[in-house]
Amino acid sequence: MEQKSISTLNNKKKFNWTSLTIIALALALFGGLWATSDTFFSFANIHSLIYDTSFLFFGVIGFTYLMIMGEIDLSVGSMYAFSGMWLGMLCSWGLPFLPALVICLLSVMFIGAVNGFLVVRFRVPSMMITLGTMTALAGLSNLLSSNLYGYYYPEAYRALARPSINFGGEYQVFVLIIIMVVVIAVLEFALHRTTIFRKMYYVGENLDTAKIYGIKAAKIKMITFIISALTAGIGGILIGSRVAYAAPTIGIGYEFQMLTAAVLGGASLFGGKGSIFRAAVALFFLQMISNGMVIHRIDPLLQMVIVGVLLIIAVYLDTRVNKATTV
Numbered sequence: 001m002e003q004k005s006i007s008t009l010n011n012k013k014k015f016n017w018t019s020l021t022i023i024a025l026a027l028a029l030f031g032g033l034w035a036t037s038d039t040f041f042s043f044a045n046i047h048s049l050i051y052d053t054s055f056l057f058f059g060v061i062g063f064t065y066l067m068i069m070g071e072i073d074l075s076v077g078s079m080y081a082f083s084g085m086w087l088g089m090l091c092s093w094g095l096p097f098l099p100a101l102v103i104c105l106l107s108v109m110f111i112g113a114v115n116g117f118l119v120v121r122f123r124v125p126s127m128m129i130t131l132g133t134m135t136a137l138a139g140l141s142n143l144l145s146s147n148l149y150g151y152y153y154p155e156a157y158r159a160l161a162r163p164s165i166n167f168g169g170e171y172q173v174f175v176l177i178i179i180m181v182v183v184i185a186v187l188e189f190a191l192h193r194t195t196i197f198r199k200m201y202y203v204g205e206n207l208d209t210a211k212i213y214g215i216k217a218a219k220i221k222m223i224t225f226i227i228s229a230l231t232a233g234i235g236g237i238l239i240g241s242r243v244a245y246a247a248p249t250i251g252i253g254y255e256f257q258m259l260t261a262a263v264l265g266g267a268s269l270f271g272g273k274g275s276i277f278r279a280a281v282a283l284f285f286l287q288m289i290s291n292g293m294v295i296h297r298i299d300p301l302l303q304m305v306i307v308g309v310l311l312i313i314a315v316y317l318d319t320r321v322n323k324a325t326t327v
Helices: 017-036 043-068 076-092 097-122 126-147 175-193 195-205 207-212 217-243 254-264 276-295 302-326
Strands: 164-166 172-174
Touching (some): 043 076, 043 172, 043 195, 043 217, 043 276, 076 097, 076 126, 076 254, 097 217, 164 175, 172 175, 195 217, 207 217, 254 276, 254 302, 276 302
16 A cells, blocks of 8 residues: 655645535435424424534544544443443542542543553554443443442532523523534634644544654544543533433443544544534434434334444445545
8 A cells, every 4th residue: 555645744635525425415314304394393303403412522522533543432432421420429429529520531531541552552453442441431331320320410410411591482502502513613623724633634644754744643642532532521421411310321332423423524444534513514414313213203223223324335435435545
């Protein structure tokens, strides 16, 4: 396989029309559900869809960053379950909420640092390392769940995901949605317009060339694994706030939803590509599929089948397109 030349790092990327595919698919599905259902296009339903998307969005941030650099984090789903229940356990021990929250976030960052260290220091494939982390966190989550049986999280914890702003009448929007929109705008701008974030693309495009240009790839990967664990942890805490009790089933399959969303959003398993905005659109697309199946009385369990098929198609197309550009 022939590597890209050094000059590619300085060349401005041409606009890729295929990057609009997920946006077109989302608009088509939105229009189709609007046309075939009387209940889909209502403020309550659309607001609920975006609110559900916002919980997964936080996890897909770090996941997308890692894919841009040619790495992957399969532990994000288990991290969702673990972080939410770990914070609940800390609260159950009598710790005030804020100190418990800080300890929880530091804990998940430590786990991310361990993942990053093992991948960078020993050059072990990130898929295998994070698969092990996923299994370990799933076991810890079940252990925490058994110890938290019958315990409801304190009010300060439950209140995290509930703040909203009333725009008059029934138009009440959760603050979490507004935060998601702002974060998408900031991170998408940063990815394409700031040197620090652009280095992620350089590392994913060609690691050896990035090193020649003085980019500290190992350090960037370490930080990004920490970010991936942190953002997934934040997502898990927010879902824990919404559910209000220990639920070990939270996070099951999330890693595959995020992988599907990232690839549908233009990220490549070969690295060097990815978009926070399009990944968020892809997450909303997947939520619309689930919502549409409920509206049309299709077994919701088939959602995983559809996600799996979409993932296979997306990975196949990614392999075909990007393999052709690297040989």
